[in-house]
Amino acid sequence: MSTRYLQIAFYTLGSLLLFAHPVVSQTNGATPLSAAAGTRTDERTSQELYEDANGYLGRKYAEFNKQKLGYDAKLEANTKQEQKELAVANAATISHRKDLSADDLYYLGMLQHLTGDSEATLKVMRRYLTKNSKGDKSQIARAVVVLHATRTNLLAEAETTVGGYRKAEPIDFNELYGMEALLTEAFSKANNYPRMEAHARAMLEVARDEQAAKKVSSFKRDERLFKAASQLAEALLKTDRHDEALATLRDLVKLSIALPSGNLYKMARIRLAGLDPNADPLKLMSDRGIEKGVLPEIVGSEWIDQQPVKLADLRGQVVLLDFWAHWCGPCQYVFPKLQRWHENYKDKGLVILGVTNYFGRTNGRRATATEELAYLREFKKRNRLPYGFVVSDSQINDANYGVTSIPTSFLIDRNGSVRFIVVGANEQETNALGKKIKELIEEPAPPATSGASAAAAQKQ
Numbered sequence: 001m002s003t004r005y006l007q008i009a010f011y012t013l014g015s016l017l018l019f020a021h022p023v024v025s026q027t028n029g030a031t032p033l034s035a036a037a038g039t040r041t042d043e044r045t046s047q048e049l050y051e052d053a054n055g056y057l058g059r060k061y062a063e064f065n066k067q068k069l070g071y072d073a074k075l076e077a078n079t080k081q082e083q084k085e086l087a088v089a090n091a092a093t094i095s096h097r098k099d100l101s102a103d104d105l106y107y108l109g110m111l112q113h114l115t116g117d118s119e120a121t122l123k124v125m126r127r128y129l130t131k132n133s134k135g136d137k138s139q140i141a142r143a144v145v146v147l148h149a150t151r152t153n154l155l156a157e158a159e160t161t162v163g164g165y166r167k168a169e170p171i172d173f174n175e176l177y178g179m180e181a182l183l184t185e186a187f188s189k190a191n192n193y194p195r196m197e198a199h200a201r202a203m204l205e206v207a208r209d210e211q212a213a214k215k216v217s218s219f220k221r222d223e224r225l226f227k228a229a230s231q232l233a234e235a236l237l238k239t240d241r242h243d244e245a246l247a248t249l250r251d252l253v254k255l256s257i258a259l260p261s262g263n264l265y266k267m268a269r270i271r272l273a274g275l276d277p278n279a280d281p282l283k284l285m286s287d288r289g290i291e292k293g294v295l296p297e298i299v300g301s302e303w304i305d306q307q308p309v310k311l312a313d314l315r316g317q318v319v320l321l322d323f324w325a326h327w328c329g330p331c332q333y334v335f336p337k338l339q340r341w342h343e344n345y346k347d348k349g350l351v352i353l354g355v356t357n358y359f360g361r362t363n364g365r366r367a368t369a370t371e372e373l374a375y376l377r378e379f380k381k382r383n384r385l386p387y388g389f390v391v392s393d394s395q396i397n398d399a400n401y402g403v404t405s406i407p408t409s410f411l412i413d414r415n416g417s418v419r420f421i422v423v424g425a426n427e428q429e430t431n432a433l434g435k436k437i438k439e440l441i442e443e444p445a446p447p448a449t450s451g452a453s454a455a456a457a458q459k460q
Contacts, residue, residue, distance in 0.1 A: 173212035203228035261402030296400035306388020
């Protein structure tokens with residue numbers, strides 16, 4: 001395996017991930033030289049001892065990468081074991097000192113966390129929190145307590161600690177979501193479904209929080225929303241509340257439309273189909289309860305048979321964004337319908353935009369952007385596609401609209417709100433899209449439509 005893989009593996013392991021379970025592997029008996037420090041007087045501060053152990057994997061990864069070593073599972077396991085031994089030695093050094101301060105206890109607890117010893121970690125962190133209950137370190141200490149309390153089935157303590165975390169500052173939404181997820185899973189294993197439901201709702205609350213969403217990528221946000229809603233639906237099913245479980249997943253579909261996110265929509269629809277295989281996409285995406293989101297603008301470096309335009313300029317028209325690629329077979333399967341919709345509704349206010357990227361190849365061969373752009377122009381003529389294309393030199397549009405597979409289409413009404421999403425070339429879904437286009441075309445235009453001019457419309 002490549003050196004780059006080794007770099008990623010060791011970099012990840014070297015960071016402090018409170019919710020990652022440490023792996024303990026057998027070693028060849030070798031002990032890191034720095035571990036011997038625990039057998040003699042070590043004048044380093046508690047923080048320095050912790051940072052020594054916490055940074056061990058990072059230092060080793062740099063060394064292995066410098067040597068251009070390929071990935072080796074045994075080497076990785078041995079290195080993690082060495083880190084554990086170093087953490088044990090450095091923890092012993094602090095433990096033997098007298099009159100430990102609050103900071104000493106904090107770094108001792110963090111070292112015990114690195115060793116994976118839940119009993120020792122909890123014992124020390126409880127002492128620390130009695131001495132210091134405010135600030136960054138105290139919040140991290142609470143997160144560590146929740147992790148090890150759930151591991152050892154001390155769920156009441158974990159719940160109380162999460163409650164304390166929510167009342168204190170600062171709040172790290174990543175940590176809070178992780179703690180609620182741990183409790184949700186722990187109560188699921190304990191078959192305590194009322195408590196599972198409570199913490200799944202808390203997960204969903206964090207995932208939907210606007211501040212929390214801004215701190216992660218759109219795909220991470222979708223993953224959290226989906227996991228939380230799925231866990232909540234599962235808890236509701238376990239307590240014989242099938243209709244509420246269905247409503248939870250339907251709400252998730254509606255949220256995916258409001259964001260908008262094709263990725264979340266796809267995951268939510270698949271999960272919902274497991275409970276309700278006959279769900280009608282048109283009824284599912286009725287306008288009732290759909291939130292109104294703010295649409296990201298489409299970013300393009302080149303426009304083909306279409307004047308550069310902002311979505312805000314198209315208010316008053318019905319817009320269909322079709323995410324596609326010239327190498328995508330299913331995308332081409334939808335072309336006849338796109339052609340028909342364009343012909344039927346172009347004079348009634350429908351604007352179709354084919355949204356694509358440069359992929360650096362055409363017909364299986366490498367291509368420059370200039371070559372690929374020429375290919376797209378020829379492709380458009382050859383396939384008789386009458387609507388405009390927008391081409392991006394990055395994946396910003398995919399990220400903004402949560403597009404992870406193609407074709408994916410977003411139907412936007414005259415008021416600038418997404419009202420329908422289709423992922424894939426499924427006949428039922430695309431037929432439903434055609435019906436929804438007709439419905440939106442027949443809706444009256446808003447009283448004032450700024451920027452909806454002939455200059456913004458597609459070239460014919």
